Amino acid sequence: MHTNTSDQRFPPAPGAGPSRKQFKVGTLTYTVSGLAVLFFWLLWGDFCFTLMEVVWQSILPLHIKALNAPNWVIGAMMTSIPQILNMTLNPVISTKSDSFRSQWGRRRPFMLVATPFIALFLCLVGFTPEMGRFLFTIGLGKVTGWSVGAITVGVIAVMIAGFRIAELFVATLFYYFLNDVVPQLVMARFLALFRVVGTLAGALYSFFFYQHALTHMRLIFVCAGLLYFVGFMMMCWRVKEGEYPPPSPVPDKDRGFLGMIRVYVRDCFGQKLFIILYLQTMVGALTYGCAVFGVFLNISLGLNLQQLGSINAMVNVFSTLLIYPAGMLADRFHPMRLIVLAKFAGAILIPLQFVWLFTHYSPSVNYMILLVLNMLTLPLNLIVAASIMPLYMRLFPREQFGKYCSCIAMCGALVGIFSGILAGLFIDNMRKVFPDAQFGKDFCFRLIPAWNLFFMSVEIILLALFYKEWRRLGGVSYVPHAVEGNS
Numbered sequence: 001m002h003t004n005t006s007d008q009r010f011p012p013a014p015g016a017g018p019s020r021k022q023f024k025v026g027t028l029t030y031t032v033s034g035l036a037v038l039f040f041w042l043l044w045g046d047f048c049f050t051l052m053e054v055v056w057q058s059i060l061p062l063h064i065k066a067l068n069a070p071n072w073v074i075g076a077m078m079t080s081i082p083q084i085l086n087m088t089l090n091p092v093i094s095t096k097s098d099s100f101r102s103q104w105g106r107r108r109p110f111m112l113v114a115t116p117f118i119a120l121f122l123c124l125v126g127f128t129p130e131m132g133r134f135l136f137t138i139g140l141g142k143v144t145g146w147s148v149g150a151i152t153v154g155v156i157a158v159m160i161a162g163f164r165i166a167e168l169f170v171a172t173l174f175y176y177f178l179n180d181v182v183p184q185l186v187m188a189r190f191l192a193l194f195r196v197v198g199t200l201a202g203a204l205y206s207f208f209f210y211q212h213a214l215t216h217m218r219l220i221f222v223c224a225g226l227l228y229f230v231g232f233m234m235m236c237w238r239v240k241e242g243e244y245p246p247p248s249p250v251p252d253k254d255r256g257f258l259g260m261i262r263v264y265v266r267d268c269f270g271q272k273l274f275i276i277l278y279l280q281t282m283v284g285a286l287t288y289g290c291a292v293f294g295v296f297l298n299i300s301l302g303l304n305l306q307q308l309g310s311i312n313a314m315v316n317v318f319s320t321l322l323i324y325p326a327g328m329l330a331d332r333f334h335p336m337r338l339i340v341l342a343k344f345a346g347a348i349l350i351p352l353q354f355v356w357l358f359t360h361y362s363p364s365v366n367y368m369i370l371l372v373l374n375m376l377t378l379p380l381n382l383i384v385a386a387s388i389m390p391l392y393m394r395l396f397p398r399e400q401f402g403k404y405c406s407c408i409a410m411c412g413a414l415v416g417i418f419s420g421i422l423a424g425l426f427i428d429n430m431r432k433v434f435p436d437a438q439f440g441k442d443f444c445f446r447l448i449p450a451w452n453l454f455f456m457s458v459e460i461i462l463l464a465l466f467y468k469e470w471r472r473l474g475g476v477s478y479v480p481h482a483v484e485g486n487s
Contacts, residue, residue, distance in 0.1 A: 023183040027242035030183065038239060039190060042178065043197045045235030049170065050198035052122060052228040054205050055220055056163070059213045060125070061292050062305075064156060066214065067149040071293065072424030077157055078292045079420025082164045083285075087413035089165065091264065093172050094406030098247070098399070105241025107177040112236050114169035119229035121163035126221030131155045170232070172409070175389060176402045180241055188390055192327030195385060196320045203316030210309035267400065268407035273469045277395075278411040280462040285412040287455040289419030290448045293427060298370060300442035301356065302363030311367070315374050322379055326386035334476055335387030335394070340467050342383040347456045349377055353449035360440070397480045426451060 023030045030038060057078075064074050093110065100106040124131075132152025135141075140151055182190050209220055269275055298308055330338055352373060361369065396404035430444035470478060 023185055025181065025183040025242070026244070028181060028183075035183070035186070038181065039193065041235045041238045042182070042190075043193060045174075045232050045239075046194050047197050047201045048228045048231030048235075049174065050201040051205060052118070052224050053171075054202050055209075055224040056122065056125075057292075058205075058210060058295075059217055059220065060156070060160070061295060062213055063128075063217060064153060065296070067153050069149075069153050070424070071427045072421050073153065075289065075292060075420030075422075075424035077153075077160055079289065079423075080417050081157065081160050083413040083416030083419075085161070085164045085168060087410050087417065089168050090172050090409040090413065091403075091406040093169055094176070094402035094409075095260075095264065097173055097176065098402040101244060101246065105180075106244060107173045107180060108236050108239075108241060110169045110173055111177070112233070114166045115229060115232050115236070117166035118163065118170065119225040121159055121166065122225035122228065123222045125156070125159050125163070126218035128152055128155045128159060172406070173402070176405070177241075179393060179398070179401055181239060184393075187393070188327045188330055188386075189324075191389060192324040192386060195323045195327075195382075199316045199319040199323060203313045203320075206309045206312035206316060210312065211304075211306040213305060264403065264407075268404060273395070273466070273473060274404070274407075276462060276466045276469055278408060280459055280466055281408050281412045282415040283455055283459045283462060285415040286419045286422075287452055287459060288416070289423035290427075290451045292420060293423065293445060293448060296442060297445040297448050300440075300445045301361075301366040301370065303367055303370070307363075307367055311371050311374060314371065315378055318375065318378060319382060322382050323386065326379070326382040329383065330387040330390050335391040336467065336470055336475075338383050338387045339391060340463055342380040342387075343456070343463055344460055346377060346380045346384075347453065347460055349373075349380070350449055350453045350456065352376070353452075356446045394478070395480055423451060 021032055023032075023035055061074055061078055064077060069077075097106050097110055100109070102109055104112070129152060132148055132155050135151050135155065136146075136148045140146070141148065144151070146154070178190070178194075179187075209216075212220065269278075295308065355369065356366075392405060392408070393401070427444050427447070430447045434443045434447075436443065
């Protein structure tokens, strides 16, 4: 079989010879200089991708809220629509890409096709106010009885659906792509650098642009879309995949739509260890349901977008100092152990956020409290972020990595469909229990930590069962293998 080398794709350093250290993954072989070039392009792609994601997730809730949409609608649009698409498309994309073969590889063709559409929808979101007014003036308002704001919310929902369909191809396959092109020997260190670059992108945005999220929304979306298109296409062009063995033949009994479903369920749910992991992921999705409303909790404390941006920027800057050590910890002590400890410690810290239920401080004091709480939870979040993907890489068979990861995503999405709506309904009902007239404007958002504590406690119990089963299967000696009966 033909072997791709870094020298074929990247010019060798002067004097390079057979004695130079080499790194291999599949049929790909890299020299040190080739590995450095690989890292550069992947990190550049991550920078553009992260900036695009941060812009999308940070501005849209504010934009929808400004149109007077109820909280359950915000939850539905920001979590339910994406999760419905994730649940239905992720398994198909992941499984198909595992067995796909082309001269461009098995992951890149999907990402190359999706990237222009992601950029297009990102740019169009900046023009949704004009689209809403236009549709209202041509008669849609009279036909439906909707206001300009309601029609604009509908336009945003369409944009979210289109964007998420295209974005799923990249968000789903990007980590699979890394697993295919980055040597396992340097994977943990690369993932640490990967997160450093993503964090710096978030810090740059938070410090310089977040405060203008509503006043310059269109310009931010258009610039983010164009940067993502150019940057990510460059990465896909420069980083090439190796060659893969042909996919295993599919027995006749497993052909067809029903056969594919049968094989998928048999493989993904064939081990108790994985089933517990899926359950823990589903509960984690419920915990995440209130995340989209976190910005409104902070605003209810009297903070403005500039202050919130500065906190996010400081957190991201400190993250860059801690991410690489977190990756080293994951290598040294095994990601499983670190995730259990970090999750448990994170649950213990959640009650500190109840401080705002019982006391009222000035915005300047709230600013300092919020900053301290963020700094306390930062190392724990980084440990989980640094450990989760290395853990999956140690748990799942490499040949079918996409299939097993897609099952995790599908299970999380199945619950995530309802988590945002349920969280929004929870907050709306808390507003009735703690009315603004008596407790202050938006006091209901201060109940978000109660939601988080309940579901994280359940998640901790499942995580303990997961750890126990992992130990039973060998612990650090556990070796991933395909379920018996899988071709």
